[in-house]
Amino acid sequence: MKFLVDQQVQDIEMPENLKLNTFLQEFHSDCPHPQCKFGFYGFAFGQSPFPVPKIVQDSLARNSDKGAYAPVPGIPELRSAISKYNRHYFRMDVDPKRIYVGPGTKELIFNLLEILHGTVILPTPAWLGYLPQIRFLKKNYHMLPTRANKKISPNDLKKLALRLQDRQKILILNNPHNPTGLLYNRLELEEITDVCRDQDITVISDEIYAQTTYDFSKFVSMGKIYPEGTFVTNGLSKSHAAGGYRLGYVIFPQHVSDLKGQFKKILATEYTAVSTPIQHAAISGFEISKEIDQYFEVTRNIHHIMGEYTYHALSAIDGIKATRPEATFYLLADFNSFAPDLQKADILTSQKLSESLIIHPYHTAIVGGDNLVLERTDFSARIAYVDYDGAKVYQNYLDCKPKSNGESAEFVKNNAPKIVDGIKMIGNFFEHLRRESIPYVQAKTE
Ligand SMILES: Cc1ncc(COP(=O)(O)O)c(C=O)c1O
Known part of the structure; x- marks a missing residue:
């Protein structure tokens, strides 16, 4: 057939x-x-x-009896642990209600692209994961090639944004960056933010490598610099070597209300919730501990x-x-x-x-x-x-x-x-x- x-x-x-x-x-x-x-x-x-951290492995084994479906945005204990994790490591105050848990950040980025109307701006070089999603969703998109320093030029971003007709534009920022390994400093993020505010650009900040920053004091989340316009994504895959667990989260921008209902609807339609034992195990990964x-x-x-x-x-x-x-x-x-x-x-x-x-x-x-x-x-x-x-x-x-x-x-x-x-x-x-x-x-x- x-x-x-x-x-x-x-x-x-x-x-x-x-x-x-x-x-x-x-x-x-x-x-x-x-x-x-x-x-x-x-x-x-x-x-x-x-190896996946031992306390996360142990927690997964202890929670194998959790057979019930979890709430769509994630179990409350996990959202609360992620909130504390963000305060401790990234100095961000995030109400757990702004956090949504999904099966990996790749899926969450896809879900964001599904609900957000607008033209996508993709700086290059880039992780190959974004492009098939953008094409699958038939979104308008524009590449933004970087120059010799391999970082987004605020000037180029502005010039491109001025050419775009869409009321909403979505910049995919990946910091720290795959494939270059480069990190944006505070000033660079501020300059990008100035353009985003001026041109009404929403940012999806893929920060899955944040925890690998060699001098960790240098990492600054875009969620701190541009809190009203940034969706921050992060998860267990790189920091906890647990890509196979399939657990990521997104932090919604400050003061967003109407969008959350739409997002929840999409998650419930597509996957209901992340596996419950994995969510319990993730708590040990995000809780602050010596291990x-x-x-x-x-x-x-x-x-x-x-x-x-x-x-x-x-x-x-x-x-x-x-x-x-x-x-x-x-x-x-x-x-x-x-x-x-x-x-x-x-x-x-x-x-x-x-x-x-x-x-x-x-x-x-x-x-x-x-x-x-x-x-x-x-x-x-x-x-x-x-x-x-x-x-x-x-x-x-x-x-x-x-x-x-x-x-x-x-x-x-x-x-x-x-x-x-x-x-x-x-x-x-x-x-x-x-x-x-x-x-x-x-x-x-x-
Ligand atoms: C830049 C970047 N974002 C996202 C992902 C996917 O992360 P997750 O496992 O949370 O879906 C990867 C994985 O290679 C990546 O390199």
């Missing part, structure tokens, strides 16, 4: 997780060479490698060590430029200075570059520019530095914290050899490219 698929679905882009899996299945075949038995150097998957505080500190320090190493090692390769991450577990590497050599090797798009790097002898997985909402011909890539055994590395860090730059580099070499070797492999690739001995063309004709 043949089924007809709705055009709306056919028109959307493959979401990032599916795209990556398909890509790896298609292009990374097992290699007969004994030295390639390890699989591949994984700079592509954006997942925290650490969770230590977990955040250790994991962000390890991300910082890995990020600094990756930044310096990549930047040391002649021709590669990289953003220096201040949060997350990603950076953006720019390979555009190799464009003439890449073109000579018939590598004309970022997709082809990713393909050339995953095949033998390189076995290196990256996320290319077209998956970051950049031009197909932009040879930039997201490099995630999480390819190591999180549980082991967490313990090793506690046993012996590196105290100097030299010790940090040693720590990476001992604990994350695939990151070290993978970066060398990227270097080899570009060296071979310059020597015109890249095997891509041969591989295609084999």
